[in-house]
Amino acid sequence: MPLALAGTLALVFMRFCDWLERKGMPRLLTAVLSGLIFTGMVAGMVLLVNWYIHRFTADLPQLQLRVRDCIESAKQFLKDEWGIRVPHGSGSLALLSSVDAGKMTTSVLGSVSVVVVHLILIVVYMVMLLTTRAHIKSFFLKLVRAENEDRIKLVLYNSVKVVQEYLYGMMIIIAFLWVMYGIGFSVIGVRYALFFAVLCGLLEIIPFVGNITGSTLTCVMALSQGGGIQMVLGILGTYAIIQFIQFYIISPLVMRAQVNISPLFTIVSLIAGELLWGIPGMILAIPCLGILKVVCDEVEFLRPMGFLLGRSAQRKNRPGKKYTWRKWFHRHA
Numbered sequence: 072m073p074l075a076l077a078g079t080l081a082l083v084f085m086r087f088c089d090w091l092e093r094k095g096m097p098r099l100l101t102a103v104l105s106g107l108i109f110t111g112m113v114a115g116m117v118l119l120v121n122w123y124i125h126r127f128t129a130d131l132p133q134l135q136l137r138v139r140d141c142i143e144s145a146k147q148f149l150k151d152e153w154g155i156r157v158p159h160g161s162g163s164l165a166l167l168s169s170v171d172a173g174k175m176t177t178s179v180l181g182s183v184s185v186v187v188v189h190l191i192l193i194v195v196y197m198v199m200l201l202t203t204r205a206h207i208k209s210f211f212l213k214l215v216r217a218e219n220e221d222r223i224k225l226v227l228y229n230s231v232k233v234v235q236e237y238l239y240g241m242m243i244i245i246a247f248l249w250v251m252y253g254i255g256f257s258v259i260g261v262r263y264a265l266f267f268a269v270l271c272g273l274l275e276i277i278p279f280v281g282n283i284t285g286s287t288l289t290c291v292m293a294l295s296q297g298g299g300i301q302m303v304l305g306i307l308g309t310y311a312i313i314q315f316i317q318f319y320i321i322s323p324l325v326m327r328a329q330v331n332i333s334p335l336f337t338i339v340s341l342i343a344g345e346l347l348w349g350i351p352g353m354i355l356a357i358p359c360l361g362i363l364k365v366v367c368d369e370v371e372f373l374r375p376m377g378f379l380l381g382r383s384a385q386r387k388n389r390p391g392k393k394y395t396w397r398k399w400f401h402r403h404a
Contacts, residue, residue, distance in 0.1 A: 077196030
């Protein structure tokens, strides 16, 4: 898993390294600089999350009371409207006992140590892959006959292009979502609007699952903060409007090389990635499936499989539909 993530990140930083190398910077230095930039981005995200966790901890007593009120209101509603009696638990609602807190601390420390080791491996692998990328390309060329070198070069180029454009497009989309979610949540009155905007934007990198998880977490936190059904409806409405803008305006503008995979195989790949590597596997599922489709489209006996995975990336405009959003934008920009 760290090697796969490092390979994906190496493709992201490859253009940056090529630009620096054309300026005369040594390849090893550009690779190390890319690793430092990635480390700084991760450190910034950790500091942001840590800062908001401290704020959550300060508000924990109030959140506990509001969660208790929400539970009691739900019990009363079930009793009054449906005649369902929910048995009452203990008189006080304790979010964490001392024993549970100790177990949770031990578990968190163990998880953090594993994550730190994986991050170190990812950075080391990424630097090595960026440094030896020419050697790796020569390896692939040596696997085929001389008459097939042009085809394998085309496969490598298209594979790298699909992953790069997909990830670059996702970065731009996430940046737009941060701004739109931040404005929307602030207008609605959600506390810690910036944190939830960043969280919901980052979750967009996981198709389908990220949308559901982000909206659910935001609605639950809004209820625990004392927001009523109006705030929940406002959050859901904000999600609906922003998702419409994303799918029909932003994505066609920024996604140049589309990963044209059918929804069926998208879901299957996400499930397979989660079973294999958890959340990192879900993040890697779409880029890996895009590479597989490029290979299937270029290898003759695998073209039926590429056709099954999804439509071709290069598609002519339909009759009567002259311009896509992206073409209109580039024409009038």
